[in-house]
Amino acid sequence: MSIKLEQLCKTYNVDxxxxxxxxxxxxxxxxxxxxxxxxxxxxxxxxxxxxMLGGIDTPTSGKVLIDDNNILELHDKQxxxxxxxxxxxIFQDYSLLPVLTALENVEFVMQLQGHxxxxxxxxxxxxxxxxxxxEHLHKRPAKLSGGQQQRVAVARALAPSPKFVMADEPTAxxxxxxxxxxxxxxxxxxEQEGTTFIFSTxxxxxxxxxxxxIVFEDGLKKEDTIQAESx
Amino acid sequence: MLVKLAWRNLWRQxxxxxxxxxxxxxxxxxxxxxxxxxxxxxxxxxxNIARLxxxxxxxxxxxxxxxxxxxxxxxxxxxxIDFARELSTVETILPRIESFALAASGDKSKGxxxxxxDPLPEDIYSSLSKKVIxxxxxxxxxxxxxKPQVLIAEGLARQLGLQPGDELVLYGQGYRGQTAxxxxxxxxxxxxxxxxxxxxxxxxxxxxxxxxxSTGDLVTSWVLHTDSLADVEQAASALKQYxxxxxxxxxxxxxxxxxxxxxxxxxTSGLILMYLLYGIVGFGLFATLLMMTLxxxxxxxxxxxxxxxxxxxxxxxxxxxxxxxLLGIIIGLLIAFPILIWLLFNPITLTGETAQLMLEMGxxxxxxxxxxxxxxxxxxxxxxxxxxxxxxxxxxxLYKIDLVSALKGGAHAA
Numbered sequence: 001m002s003i004k005l006e007q008l009c010k011t012y013n014v015d016x017x018x019x020x021x022x023x024x025x026x027x028x029x030x031x032x033x034x035x036x037x038x039x040x041x042x043x044x045x046x047x048x049x050x051x052m053l054g055g056i057d058t059p060t061s062g063k064v065l066i067d068d069n070n071i072l073e074l075h076d077k078q079x080x081x082x083x084x085x086x087x088x089x090i091f092q093d094y095s096l097l098p099v100l101t102a103l104e105n106v107e108f109v110m111q112l113q114g115h116x117x118x119x120x121x122x123x124x125x126x127x128x129x130x131x132x133x134x135e136h137l138h139k140r141p142a143k144l145s146g147g148q149q150q151r152v153a154v155a156r157a158l159a160p161s162p163k164f165v166m167a168d169e170p171t172a173x174x175x176x177x178x179x180x181x182x183x184x185x186x187x188x189x190x191e192q193e194g195t196t197f198i199f200s201t202x203x204x205x206x207x208x209x210x211x212x213x214i215v216f217e218d219g220l221k222k223e224d225t226i227q228a229e230s231x
Numbered sequence: 232m233l234v235k236l237a238w239r240n241l242w243r244q245x246x247x248x249x250x251x252x253x254x255x256x257x258x259x260x261x262x263x264x265x266x267x268x269x270x271x272x273x274x275x276x277x278x279n280i281a282r283l284x285x286x287x288x289x290x291x292x293x294x295x296x297x298x299x300x301x302x303x304x305x306x307x308x309x310x311x312i313d314f315a316r317e318l319s320t321v322e323t324i325l326p327r328i329e330s331f332a333l334a335a336s337g338d339k340s341k342g343x344x345x346x347x348x349d350p351l352p353e354d355i356y357s358s359l360s361k362k363v364i365x366x367x368x369x370x371x372x373x374x375x376x377x378k379p380q381v382l383i384a385e386g387l388a389r390q391l392g393l394q395p396g397d398e399l400v401l402y403g404q405g406y407r408g409q410t411a412x413x414x415x416x417x418x419x420x421x422x423x424x425x426x427x428x429x430x431x432x433x434x435x436x437x438x439x440x441x442x443x444x445s446t447g448d449l450v451t452s453w454v455l456h457t458d459s460l461a462d463v464e465q466a467a468s469a470l471k472q473y474x475x476x477x478x479x480x481x482x483x484x485x486x487x488x489x490x491x492x493x494x495x496x497x498x499t500s501g502l503i504l505m506y507l508l509y510g511i512v513g514f515g516l517f518a519t520l521l522m523m524t525l526x527x528x529x530x531x532x533x534x535x536x537x538x539x540x541x542x543x544x545x546x547x548x549x550x551x552x553x554x555x556x557l558l559g560i561i562i563g564l565l566i567a568f569p570i571l572i573w574l575l576f577n578p579i580t581l582t583g584e585t586a587q588l589m590l591e592m593g594x595x596x597x598x599x600x601x602x603x604x605x606x607x608x609x610x611x612x613x614x615x616x617x618x619x620x621x622x623x624x625x626x627x628x629l630y631k632i633d634l635v636s637a638l639k640g641g642a643h644a645a
Binding site: 037051054056057076077081082083084085088089091095097098101106107108111112113156160230 | 232236237239240242243528530533534535536537538539540541543634635638
C-alpha cells in the first residue's frame with residue numbers, strides 16, 4: 001500500500017488578493033514501510049500536508065491516492081472508516097481521552113473497529129507492554145509523564161493495525177530521554193510490523209533517525225533525500 | 232464504552248454537573264409539589280361540589296338538560312340501573328327528583344327548587360344531616376296520618392317566616408301537565424354557605440316527590456359517584472355505550488361547567504408558572520450543554536480523526552446529557568417524594584375566612600395533595616423534553632464541526 005499525491009494544493013484565502021499556498025502543486029509518493037520525516041520551519045505547511053495525507057483536511061485541488069484510489073472521493077462516513085482502519089494519528093500534545101486509563105484509551109479505537117472486548121484487551125495490553133508501560137495500564141493520562149502519555153498515544157495509533165501513522169511533531173513536548181525512547185519504539189514497530197511512519201518535525205533527533213527526509217518550505221518540496229541507516 | 236466514557240466525562244466538572252442537576256431537581260421539586268397541591272385541591276373541590284349537589288356522573292333523560300322539565304324522566308326501576316351497579320368503579324348510586332315549585336306559607340310565597348331524595352343513602356353520601364341547624368333530619372318512621380316532611384334551607388325559612396313544625400304548601404306543575412300540590416311539615420332547617428342554595432332549596436323524600444309530581448316510578452336523574460375522579464371518564468364511557476341514545480350520561484364537567492372553567496383557568500396559570508420556572512432552569516441547562524460541547528472541540532476532533540463516527544459522537548453527548556437529566560430527576564424525586572408524602576398526611580391547613588367558609592360547607596379546611604403517577608410522569612417528560620430542546624443547538628454545532636479547525640483548537644471549529 002502506498003500514498004501518492006498528485007499536484008496537491010492547499011490554498012487559504014483563495015478569494016482574496018493575498019492567497020496563502022500552504023501546499024503548492026505537490027507530487028509525492030510514500031511507500032509502505034517507510035520512516036519519513038517531513039521537516040521545515042513553522043508555517044511551512046507540514047501539518048497541513050499530514051492532515052491531507054490522513055484524510056483530515058481537504059485539498060484545494062489535486063489527488064490523494066492510496067493504492068490508486070482517490071480518498072477525496074470518499075463520503076464523510078467512508079472517510080472516517082478509512083481513517084479508522086488505515087491511518088493512525090499521533091499528536092504533539094498526545095490528545096488522550098483524560099477520563100480513560102491508558103489501556104482504555106488504546107482499547108477505545110479498536111472498539112470503534114468492532115473488535116470484541118477480549119481482542120481489544122489483549123492487543124491493547126500487548127501494545128502497552130511493547131511501549132514499556134506494563135506497569136501503567138490502569139493509570140489515567142494525568143498520572144503519566146509526557147513521555148509516557150506519548151507512548152500511550154503511539155500504542156493507540158497502532159492499535160487498529162494501520163498501514164500509516166501520521167505523527168505531528170510527536171517529540172515537541174518531550175525531553176531528550178523520552179524522545180530517544182519513543183523513537184526507539186517507533187523505529188522498532190516500523191521494522192517489525194512494516195508500519196509506515198510519517199512525521200512532521202523540526203526536531204533534529206527525529207530527522208537523524210528518519211530513513212527519508214522531505215524538506216518542505218512555503219508549501220513546496222525543497223528536498224527529498226534517502227538517508228543512510230545509522231550504524 | 233460510550234456509556235462509560237459519558238459517565239466519566241460527567242465528573243470531569245463535578246461542580247458544574249451537580250449544580251446543573253440540582254437546578255433541574257429544584258425545578259422538578261417545585262413543579263411537582265405545586266402540581267400535586269393544585270390537582271389535590273381541584274380533586275377536593277370537585278369531590279365536595281359533587282357530594283353537595285350534582286354527583287360525579289348523572290344519568291338523565293336526553294331532553295332534561297335543556298328542558299329541565301318534569302316530563303323528561305327516567306325509570307326508577309332497580310333493573311334500569313343494574314348495569315351501573317355492576318361497574319366496579321361506581322361506589323354510590325342515588326335516585327333523585329329535581330324540579331321547581333312555588334312555596335307558600337301564610338301570605339308569603341317564593342319560587343323554590345325541590346330535591347326528592349332517598350334520605351338515608353343521600354345522608355351517607357352528602358352528609359346532609361350535618362347541615363341541619365334547627366329541627367332534625369328526616370325521621371325514619373312516619374305515622375300514616377302524618378303529613379310528609381321537608382327540610383328547607385335557612386334563607387328560605389327566614390323569608391317565609393318558618394320554623395320546624397310549621398306547615399308549608401308547595402304548588403307547581405307535575406308530570407304531563409298534572410297539578411302538583413301538597414302540604415308538608417317542616418322537619419328541619421338546613422344551612423348552606425352559598426346564598427343561591429340557602430335561599431331556595433327544599434328537600435323531601437323521593438316517595439313524597441314522586442307523589443307530589445305524580446311521576447309514579449320515575450326519577451329526573453340517577454346520581455353516581457365513582458371511587459376516584461380518575462374513574463369518571465371510564466365509567467361514563469361504559470355507561471354511554473350501554474344506555475346509548477336513551478339516556479344522557481353527564482359527567483361533572485358537563486354538570487358543573489363553571490367549576491370546570493375555573494379549574495381550567497387556574498390550572499393554565501399554574502402551568503404557565505411552571506413552564507416559566509423550567510424556562511429559567513432551561514437556560515442554565517443550555518449553557519452547560521453548550522459549554523460541554525464547545526470546550527471539548529479538540530478532544531472531539533481527535534476522536535473523529537481516530538475513527539469515531541459523527542453519529543456516535545452525537546450519541547455520546549446525548550448520553551452525557553441524559554445522565555445529567557436523570558441525575559436531576561432522581562435527586563428531584565428523592566426530595567419531592569418525602570415532601571409530598573408528608574403533605575399527604577399533614578396537609579396545609581387553611582385559616583381565616585376561607586377556613587370558616589369551608590367548615591360551614593362541611594369540608595375540612597385543608598389543601599390536600601394528589602399523588603397521581605401521571606403527574607410524576609408528566610414532570611419527568613417535561614424535564615426530558617427540556618433536555619432535548621437544549622440539546623438541539625449544541626448537537627447541530629457538533630455535527631458541523633470542522634475537523635482541522637477543531638484540531639487546532641480554533642474557536643470557530645463548530
